[in-house]
Amino acid sequence: GYVDEEVAGRLLDLVEEGLGALKEPEGKVPGVEGVVEGRGLVKSGGEETEVSTTSDKDFEWTPTAGVIRKQISELSGTPEESIGSDTTLFSLGLDSIDVIKLASRLKKAGVKISVSAIVRSQTVAKMMGSIQLDQGPVGGKVGTSIDELERQLRSSLGEEVKGATAVLPATPLQEGMVAEMVESGFRKYFNHELYRVKEGVDMDALKRAWEAVVAEFDILRTSFVGVEDVEIDVGFAQVVRPASTSGIWRAVELAEETDLGSETRGLLEVAVEGAKKGELLQLVNVRHGKEKYYLLSISHALYDGWSLQALHANVQKAYNGQALSNPSVRVPLEQLLNANGPDATKYWRTALSGLPKSEFPLRNTTSEGVNRFELPSSLPLDDIQAFCRGSNISLQTLGQTAWAILLASCLKRLDVAFGVVLSCRDTEETSELMFPLMNTVVVRAVIHGDRGAFPASKGSGARGAPGGGVVRYAVYLPGQGKGGEW
Template sequence: MNQPLKQLLAAELIPRIKAFLRERLPDYMLPRQYLWLDQLPLNASGKVLRSALPLPAAARRITESTYQPPRTPLEQQLCGLYTELLGIERVGVLDSFFDLGGHSLLAIQLLARIQPLVKQTVPLKTLFEAPTVAELAARLGTEPASALPFGLGKMSGMPPLKLRPAPPGQLQKLSYSQALWWTIFPTPAELAHGIQNSYAGIRLQGHPDPDALEAAIQAIIQRHEALRTRFASLNRRPRRVIDQAIAFALPRYDFAGQSEDAAIAALEAAAQAPFDLEAGPLIRAALYRLRPDLHLLMLSVSHLVFDGWSLKQFLAELQPLYLAQTQPGYVAQLPELPIQYSDYVYWHRKWIKQSVIRHQLLYWLRLGKDMPVVLDLPTDKPRPTHLTLAGSSVSFSLPAGLVRDLQSLAQRQDATLYMLMLAAFQVLLSRYSGQADIFVGTPVANRPVRELDAVMGLFVNFIVLRGNLAGQPRFVDFLEQLRQTCLDAYAHQDLPFQILFKSFRAYKTLTSWQRFATQKTMRSNVMFNLIDDVGADFQLGELQASLLPLENRFASQAMHLILLKQNQGIQGQLNFSADLFHRETIESLCQQYLSLLNQILAHPEQTVGPKPG
């Protein structure tokens, strides 16, 4: 190509090339990168010398070499939002949100920021179809709000989210997320069980100041009412009680001369110990000293007032508050919280009653029609009439190179890494069970507006993702099917799962959902989750801080695959019910999952599904 066409190449020709290739190639063969070459390397015969072509990893991407700045106010705002959420210095209008490292959770956060700017609902599907700033700005500028389906954070009918101070000690209704826990775990012993704890262990290398840590944690507790919450009963119905202040102390334990494994075992036992839900407090922490320059910090909070997003926010606030205690003159710059958890509960219940149920309930009822009640996995032990919470976990690792290749494959299919890893997991479950109709549950953040980003509490909701592997589809075709399933589910994720329980009486013919959504079957099924490293950017002043891999000794489902992005790789943990499986079986499944991922990379067009016979 002639040099004057270089700018035209980036701005106009690449979309034309993509459209041309889509008409002639299957999706998995479409190129994801376009490289600028001044000329093609030729051999003496005038043929292209392929061995001299630059490798994509060693070459600059065309969007980097031909950076296109924003041209309109909307493009400028979108570039700013991409930069903020993705943590990069510069974004051009030709850069794709997903190519730059975006994923479904970040995409939801992005849309929560975009919707107030454009004053219309923006479905997640729109971002997948128009991932670059230029494409998204064009879609937002031309698509009328009335043409957009109901989805995350609907602008019309959403009441204002305002501060409504809750009197200390007053009994208040649970959130829908909290009420779900009382449905799945109906006994006090199960609700207070250690499986309900959200916890973390942090290795601190250096010389921490225990008093400063204690003061910093106390400040976080005072800042967030969720951490000052306990529970009471009103006419046999659970209610929240918010204390104005709670006494917090950071116990210190000396493990000098003992192994780190011994300290970790003590930390795990303390982290998974039950809480007294009525007496409170529902947060504890402890510091374990191995050497003057090596400590372990334990944090444990009842899941009834805390979730994974809250843990990341907790660590983000602990950094400046600790520095404010240890560095003279340092002032923690934490923005004032616009709302508290009680404000969210009031707002959310009002919003749900107004609009979400009638828009989203039918979707989930239709999805559940004829769905198997339980994923019939072969078990090592007879299924008991009542599953206990006894469990264990098997850990495994995916190296950075493998994760990078999987990410690249997902991008070529216009999917996310989450979708690809879930698709592979469903293929594994299909082959293991012999079933073609595979469904798993997965948590979603359930923070539809930006005001909720910095608020701690239990917000998480659950959705069911159903895959159909009948007819031995190619993996790339199944991934496309699951991609569409995920996008549809995300568009209807606002409906609290708790509400489905109350809706079954009016839909008696849809017996699959009725039987599925019971305490027994909910705890007999399978969960999947892929999460970012919550401690990726965590540090405490001059201390070197890193999260400890902790073993889960309990299980609330038959299986739960948790994939944690960490250091460019993935740390996997497959939790399992000890009532159903032997450890050797789960270890074998983990190895099969790793093998399957490598097979998919080598042959993404291979057929998948339950093995015949």
């Protein structure tokens, strides 16, 4: 099933009509009674920002509080003196990526507070109360040891992993991708990209850059082996092979009169056969007449959207002779594996209890492939960001709220669910990691009556919704100690 361009246009118009109405606090939102209560705004750097409504006279600005305010000031570009004890991060225009940077900066400054605690707290005053809560493990729980799992896997797999530099458990996301990749004969989750090399690029230097990156990052030399041992709670092991000394490139010369498309399809078939032998990253130097290309074939189990950008950025660094940064994956992998357990299962069973299916009705049961339409918004991004700051919400919250209301309208139901992609990178160190950490999780949105237009809901997991309702979310937030892979 799919939504055609005309329907998509009408849906976007509905969203923009609601957002446009919300820009006028004294006006009414279509179909809603009540107006938004006015807020005090002050000009700061040419933009309006919300004035703190609570005096700082009862708050003690300790050195630690001063450090937090200083780091918030530097990230947001807001003068320190204008940041009150109850000024929220969202009102300053910060988002989830900025929160990750803030947690890292505070850690370096000696203030230990997790990303999830910062998201929950939002203000300096509340962050001060969260610092002590983040000291040490809760309840002294000891989870799965990645070193012990590697020992078990090496012992169980024996000759299959002989000579490997590392044998690590695959994540649930990787296991799902690998299983479907193999089941499909490597037609799914084994992807190919053909890149045209610009004139003036030193192809030999580019090839050396790729070789340096593959040698540096273990995930790019990884293959997967099924685990049959019932004593090990892992479906696949990711096996890291030593860096190749014979080169990783193949070369193909094509006559100028040949059809590049058909020749490329032949190269893809060769790549698929190589993948079946465990070669999950392959590079081909293609010369088509005077034009130069290279073909990258890579399993999706080796990367996500975030690390794909990092991959090309590191190739650029290596090409320019710059040093490569390669954080270890062992600690994040251990944390990810330990996030799945009885608590996570209990959380998701509760959060999704009684959830009806949220499926668009099929319009064409014989449709094949992907139907994609992109329509630019008529609302400038600056206006949307200003609205989010004034409403004390993030862009992500606004987008999810708009989609929840739109989905509810289409399905004629107030309890809906949809998927969101999380980066699962909650430190600056993991932001540089080349590893598939991203995950898609379910968001359950329950819309219920509240006659104010976009009320400022302050409860945990709640955000105001345009259209006169409150949308409450049940969603796993990385680092909060609940939820997990779903």
